Amino acid sequence: MLSSRHVLDEERVPDEDLVVHRRDELDRLMAALRPGDTWPTDLMYLIGPTGTGKTMLSKLAFDLLEQDGEMPEFESAYVNCWRHDERRDILLQTVDQLCRAPVHESSTGRSELISHLENDPGYPQYLVLDEVDQLHDKDVLYDLHSVPVNLILVANREEDLFAGMADRLKSRLSVGRRIECGAYADREIAAILSKRAEYVLGRAGSRWDERDMMHIAEHCDGDARVGVRTLRIAVEEDGEVPDDVVERILPQARDRLRQKSRDQLTDHQVAVLCVVEEFGPITTNGVMEQYRDRVDDARTKRTVQTYLSKLEQYNHVKRSGAENKPEWSAVEYETV
Ligand SMILES: Nc1ncnc2c1ncn2[C@@H]1O[C@H](COP(=O)(O)OP(=O)(O)OP(=O)(O)O)[C@@H](O)[C@H]1O
Ligand SMILES: [Mg+2]
Structure with missing residues (x-):
C-alpha cells in the first residue's frame, strides 16, 4: 500500500496504477x-x-x-x-x-x-x-x-x-x-485526481466525491500539477476535500507551486523576473535593457525570450499586446 505522502507528492513518479490517461x-x-x-x-x-x-x-x-x-x-x-x-x-x-x-x-x-x-x-x-x-x-x-x-x-x-x-x-x-502531450481536458484531470483521492481518502462518499474533483479540475487550466497539489493541501489541512476547496485551497496550491518554481530559477531568470516585477508592463527589448545592467555575463535576447516563455508557463508573468511585440507584467500572488 502506498503512503498518502507518496501518492500526493507531485514530484514523485506515480505508481503505474495511479496513471490515468x-x-x-x-x-x-x-x-x-x-x-x-x-x-x-x-x-x-x-x-x-x-x-x-x-x-x-x-x-x-x-x-x-x-x-x-x-x-x-x-x-x-x-x-x-x-x-x-x-x-x-x-x-x-x-x-x-x-x-x-x-x-x-x-x-x-x-x-x-x-x-x-x-x-x-x-x-x-x-x-x-x-x-x-x-x-x-x-x-x-x-x-x-x-x-x-x-x-x-x-x-x-x-x-x-x-x-x-x-x-x-x-x-x-x-x-x-x-x-x-496537450493540456488536459477537465474530465481528464478529474479522473487523475479521483484515482489519487480514492487511494488516500477511500471510496467516494463523505470525504470527497466526483463533483469535487470536477470542480477542482475546472480551475486547473489543463495543468494536473495544480490539481494534485490542491488535493494534497486539502488532505493535509482538512483530512477531506472541503466544500470551499476551489475558493480557499486551490489559490494556496497555485501560490505554493509558484514559490517552489521561483526557488528553482537560475540567477539570470530571477534577474529577468525582477525586471518585469519592477517595470511591467514592459516590452522584451525593455526587459533586455534593464537585465543587461544587472548582470555581468548577460545571456542573449533569444535566451531571455525562452526565460520569459518559461516564466509565463509557470505563472510568474503574463503577456499582453501584439504577438510579435508582447508586453510582460508580473502575476500577483493570490493568497497573501
Ligand atoms: N496522466 C496522468 N495520470 C496521473 N498523474 C498525472 C498524469 N499526468 C500528470 N500527472 C501528475 O501531474 C503532475 C505534473 O506532471 P509532470 O510533472 O509530468 O508535468 P510536465 O508535463 O513535466 O510539466 P512541466 O512542463 O511543468 O515540467 C505530476 O505529479 C504527475 O504525476
Ligand atoms: Mg516536467
Whole structure:
C-alpha cells in the first residue's frame, strides 16, 4: 500500500496504477525505446504545456522497461536542463550516469567527456533531457547527437527549443518522432485526481466525491500539477476535500507551486523576473535593457525570450499586446 505522502507528492513518479490517461503516449514511447527489428529510435520528443505528464512519462517509461524481463540490458540517464544549462555540466551529468567508469568532476574537459560517450558499450544507452528548451548552449545537442546515445528531448514549446539554433543542428534534429502531450481536458484531470483521492481518502462518499474533483479540475487550466497539489493541501489541512476547496485551497496550491518554481530559477531568470516585477508592463527589448545592467555575463535576447516563455508557463508573468511585440507584467500572488 502506498503512503498518502507518496501518492500526493507531485514530484514523485506515480505508481503505474495511479496513471490515468496518457496510456497511448506511454505505449508509443516505450515501443520507440525498445530495441526491435531496428535499433531504438535515436531521437524522440515529448512536447506540451506545463503539468501535462511529460516528466512523468519520461521517467515511468524507463522504470517499466527496467522491470520488463524481455528488455535487454540498457542504461539510462536523466538530466534537467533547467538546473544544468551549461554544455560541460550536461556532458558531465550524462557521463556520470551512463558510463560505468568514474570521471573527475573538476578536471575532465569537454572533449574527454565526449570521448567517454563515443565508446559504444554494445547495449542501448538513453538520455532524457528534460526542460531542454531552457538550454543555454544548444551545441551540447550536437555533441550528444553525434554519440551512440538515444535522446529523448522534453520541452514545453518546440519554438523555444529551436530558437537561435544553428541551421546544421536544426536540420539534424528536426527529424525525431514527436509525442504531443496537450493540456488536459477537465474530465481528464478529474479522473487523475479521483484515482489519487480514492487511494488516500477511500471510496467516494463523505470525504470527497466526483463533483469535487470536477470542480477542482475546472480551475486547473489543463495543468494536473495544480490539481494534485490542491488535493494534497486539502488532505493535509482538512483530512477531506472541503466544500470551499476551489475558493480557499486551490489559490494556496497555485501560490505554493509558484514559490517552489521561483526557488528553482537560475540567477539570470530571477534577474529577468525582477525586471518585469519592477517595470511591467514592459516590452522584451525593455526587459533586455534593464537585465543587461544587472548582470555581468548577460545571456542573449533569444535566451531571455525562452526565460520569459518559461516564466509565463509557470505563472510568474503574463503577456499582453501584439504577438510579435508582447508586453510582460508580473502575476500577483493570490493568497497573501
Ligand atoms: N496522466 C496522468 N495520470 C496521473 N498523474 C498525472 C498524469 N499526468 C500528470 N500527472 C501528475 O501531474 C503532475 C505534473 O506532471 P509532470 O510533472 O509530468 O508535468 P510536465 O508535463 O513535466 O510539466 P512541466 O512542463 O511543468 O515540467 C505530476 O505529479 C504527475 O504525476
Ligand atoms: Mg516536467
